[in-house]
Amino acid sequence: MTAAFLAPASERQPLSDHLKRLQSESIEIIREVAAAFDNPVMLYSIGKDSGVMLHLAAKAFYPGKIPFPLLHVDTTWKFADMIRHRDTIAAKYGVDLRIYTNEDGVKRGINPIASGSSLHTQVMKTEALKQALDLYGFDAAFGGARRDEEKSRAKERIFSFRSEGHVWDPRNQRPELWRLYNTRINKGETIRVFPLSNWTELDIWEYTRAEAIPIVPLYLAKPRPVVHRDGMLIMRDDDRMPLKPGEVEEQRWVRFRSLGCYPLSAAVESEAETLDDIIAEMRASRTSERQGRLIDVDESASMEKKKKEGYF
């Protein structure tokens, strides 16, 4: 008997030993959090990493259900395709999905176009996340970050300690030995947990393919309307993004390596229409996935700054 959330056997492939090892390690981490914390939550960003993390959670507790809710922090600027995907996924895995938007930010008219990427991210993602964690009193939050993504993340613990107010102090992290995770916290303190720490981008795609995990169609290439802006290809997902003088919308074969708010997520030119194509393209790739994230390019230490402020 296999779990109902799995794709039919004909669509799946056997896992390599390498992926099995990663899968077991992540499942152990996810179970540890469910067992040790009073009120954990899984941050769900709708992206490929979140997809894998959710799938692993479902496997961890089979035949039981996932014993914690999912939380999506909605900035209101996600691609329409992402929102459609999110709503089908919650039903597929039978999980309690909660959606949170920083309404105060909406009222203040914060948006990625007029406010700039940095303020938008601060208010609609970082602040919103902290508000949601406080609102529900979550004491542990899973995130899909990987150590191979970015330099400051390579130093992140799997169990990352946040003092009251969600503060991350890189100099005051608990040593993490063996697989003996310290799950003890005082009131007001929280832990961010990264079960995919040891996965690489390629691992994520190979696992997604082997397990036939559903993904947002934007990861696959097709002709899409894009404009050239600041050296990036930006897709106009709706008419909230006005064209600047001289900008022309054109159809290009593109896909996304990383998904966020659409005006801040750059597309890459690609003809990879299937997961096999993506994996082949990945293996030949010479740029990192975060290249398409406009929020990172301000300064090379910007991820570390955002993390200190409470970003995932």
Add this chain to the structure above:
Amino acid sequence: MDGSQASEDKTLLRFLTCGSVDDGKSTLIGRLLYDSKLIYEDQLAAITRDSAKYGTTGEDIDLALLVDGLEAERQQGITIDVAYRFFTTPRRSFIVADTPGHEQYTRNMATGASSADLAVILIDARKGVLIQTKRHSYICSLLGIRHIVLAVNKIDLMGFDPAVYERIVADYMTFGDKLNFASITPIPLSAKMGDNVTRRSDHMGWYKGPTLVEHLEEVDVETDAVSKPFRFPVQWVNRPNLDFRGFSGTVASGIVKPGDKIAVAASGKTSTVARIVTADGDLAEARAGDAVTLTLADEVDIARGDVLAPTTARPDVADQFAAHVLWMAEEALLPGRPYLMKIGASYVPVKVTALKHKIDIDTLDHFAAKTLTLNEIGFCNLSASNPVAFDAYDDNRETGAFILIDRYTNATVGAGMISFALRRSANIHRQDLLVSRAEREELSGHKPVVLWFTGLSGSGKSTIANLVERELHDRGIRSFLLDGDNVRHGLNRDLGFTDEDRVENIRRVGEVSKLFVEAGLVVLTSFISPFRAERRMARELFADGEFLEVFVDTPIEDCIARDPKGLYAKAQRGEIANFTGITSPYEEPENAEIVIKTAELDAAAAAERVLEALQARGVI
């Protein structure tokens, strides 16, 4: 090397790099990533920019900038935390822990070593074997790493001279040979130039061995985790409905199959494995490293933290054991102070009962010590509040390791590796007494309790405690007052006023109070008892409601003004070391049952307040 290969069905090698500051660890890892083509163009662009700003290599790209992730490090040019990096070759996948060389960050090195199978120890060819080299080698050995690569780096700066290399290797072996490594492989290289890292050097025809990457690809570190006895720490009891009761966890060692006879280590209850359940269907076997859910043929009481093992090869179960402890906190380890131990999936309160010796990690000599400070390693006896299941760390890293957690801050303060159970714990059993506790209470006609007075020196603890006891005695209640000064004339004559002696002082007073309470008395103790941890330790000796903390809350200015024994004056003149309130902290109680503010009450009224509290609780 070709970084674009699939990672399918390759073996994994976890290794760490260690060495002293500026030996070139980060450069070496940057080189491995760069040569295995895992550096992306945008990352390269970022470090090319940063090289100009912070780099130490002039015109060249500073590869260390690829891995020195945190901004503070890039500015200071040092590595201050463990970074994990991934690269892959056609033959193997690698996870590298880059650990810092600074002495004060030894704990980070131990962190990296705890999950590694091999260590690359870097030596700067210009400097040779340093104290740090020995220190890191010892930590690797203590944490169970079996394979060492001695990377003699910067050999280019010594003119690729074989004599330099041979001398360093010989020097290292005099030390390394004592550490029981399965293999020590020396390699001369230049991380900066790339010689003998992935590419055979054109300058060292005299070296016939493998390049670093060749060795890492070939070295056999196959852990024998699968061949060891089956161990399964239960993480989670999976009970979605009344028909299913499974025990989820990761197989720590060995193999399990349906039909295997297993025992719950602590309780000794036995059963048979019925199914190995996963979302992908039931398995015919699960091996070390597999995260699965087991169901059993019988209804057995099993909770998170229990360890399942074969009935024929069970782990030790004991509440006292000897272990090496690496201390990782600024605040010293104090024997007698309670900590929380995490072993497997269980948390157990534990104390260090004896610090047998401290280890000088430069010479491996043993010497006596009363405490362990940051980055020190000691060999200790520990006593847990209930029995735990374990194997010796040398036999099984998975079930022989533990961490120690501070009970107030919850920081991880120590890492431990168990050596053996203390047989004493197996041979000392409690003798049942014929007169029961209830019978003693009945005879005395009142409940026994401890009134634990705490407060600064000169706060009025003893005065109030004496008035309370006089009144209790007059009412026919059997009592005894343990006073700090008096006890230090006898039972605790051997103790001074250092932090560790204060802990032992309170431990003994707690135990004596417990005996008196078992005898049916109302015990009054009058001790400064400045640390929360020790008051909590004393409290935990008693049943709920038996321990009443009385906080005599007197502002320090009042205590100094009163100074009945002239002690504050002496302390302020520097004639008394470690004087509470002056040179040693007093941690105020947070949840004392009775709080006496002496600024508002005189001693008689304070005593009356305590008696009222005893009445309200039905003690008298």
